Amino acid sequence: MSLRFYDTRARTVREFTPLHEGRVSLYLCGATVQAPPHIGHIRSGVNFDILRRWLTHKGYRVTLCRNVTDIDDKIINVARSEGVAWWEVSERNQRAFTWAYDTLGCLPPTVEPRATGHVPEMVELMARLIDRGHAYAAADGSGDVYFDVRSFPDYGALSNQRVDQMRGAADSADERAKRDPRDFALWKGARPGEPSWPTPWGAGRPGWHLECSAMATKYLGPAFDIHGGGLDLVFPHHENEVAQSNAAGDGFARYWLHNGLLTMGGEKMSKSLGNSLLIPEIVRKVRPVELRYYLGQAHYRSVIDYSDEALLEAAAAYQRIEGFLVRAGEVVGEVAPAAEVPAEFAAALDDDLGVSPALAVVHGHVREGNSALTEGRKERVADLAGQLRAMLGVLGLDPLSGQWGGTEDTAGLRDVVDALVSVALEQRQAARARKDYAAADLIRDRLGAAGIVVEDTPHGPRWELRRG
């Protein structure tokens, strides 16, 4: 079966064919860096990281452009309230986003452009729109530049709305000089004390939507394959992007993919609602890879209503997978990921990124692998472990990938601990041999208290550090 995705604009699943053979250009709306990321942002990051990894696995050369909105009203407000420069706020939060993406195993984008670094491209785009009669500078001299919604018949096509039914866009607080209340700001003229960049129409700053059009075009070309982002960006952000770019004569995105939102207690998690759950807080409860499993296991378009219980369940499920690979490694040594993933797994991901049925294949392999391990069928164990690593690699969840493993230092430390624990385990085995179970259990309990879990197997005892 072919690769296909649900396209927001078509409102149906469409077969995916890239613009250029063997290559995929992907634009993601990244963060407005007014605050550190919450798990909703990272859910989006994980969803699209899986998409990116799957495309890469299928042999496409993926160019991923993920922007950073480093200037906007809220950043200015945060800076003001803290008495620092706007760029201190955006730098600090951009680092927090990068840390969170890295921590969750999201591969870095090919390019990560910032809005304020692309003012000339935005000016060029505005000039084109004005020339073509789709935009105008405010007549009041405020420096605002607006997109003329009425001049573009397709406005509303992406979000399936008719202009007449829309409420006015209050994207400039005082509605300075719009011809139509639904017109949106391409550029916001500077008020006293605000950071600004010069343009032919006056000094000001980007009006959010414009930057994505300008940067997507710069890095991916006038037409590109996939544009992704959260469902809450469909309108107005993406509607406005596509309107600007199409009106300027650019083909823009060919497929629109939107991830479902993350809620907590049934309410959308949002910086402005103040119910943000931050990453450092969660990775105290579970390991980052377990959080990734939790965020990635549901279909990317479904809502995830966050709960600690569900998070811990996901961690348990992940540990089952990890447990097999660790035990397999002890028996057959390190197995490299297989070159190919099972057909059923591939079919699941090809079908609009069906991670859930793909994980069913993963768990099936784990179950069979555990049986093979019990039965001592080493070749089968190695075979299944290799396939599992390949599948988990696509999902960014391979516990042996190094991405999730310890550092060189802790690997060395592990050998030291192993030697020490072995001494204790030899004592315990001796006690068991003379049926002194009280002594044997005491040793196990003391190791347990130190965070070392002992398991007896047909091949002798094994130990590992308690997870979590």
Add this chain to the structure above:
RNA sequence: GGCGGAGUGGCCGAGUGGCUUAGGCAAGGGACUGCAAAUCCCUGUACACGGGUUCGAUUCCCGUCUCCGCCUCCA
């Protein structure tokens, strides 16, 4: 007012006009074990409600209820 999504067994979460009706977590039973852990096997008979279409609907259609998102900054 407009646009869109959702309600699945104790929990999470896929999916489908009928077939062995995913998978995980938890629970119960069994195997293994000195015990435990891990693992394997078995078990649960679910699709908000009311109609309709159909030989047959959780799956299609209509209506109702509830919840959520967007239409304003938001992944």
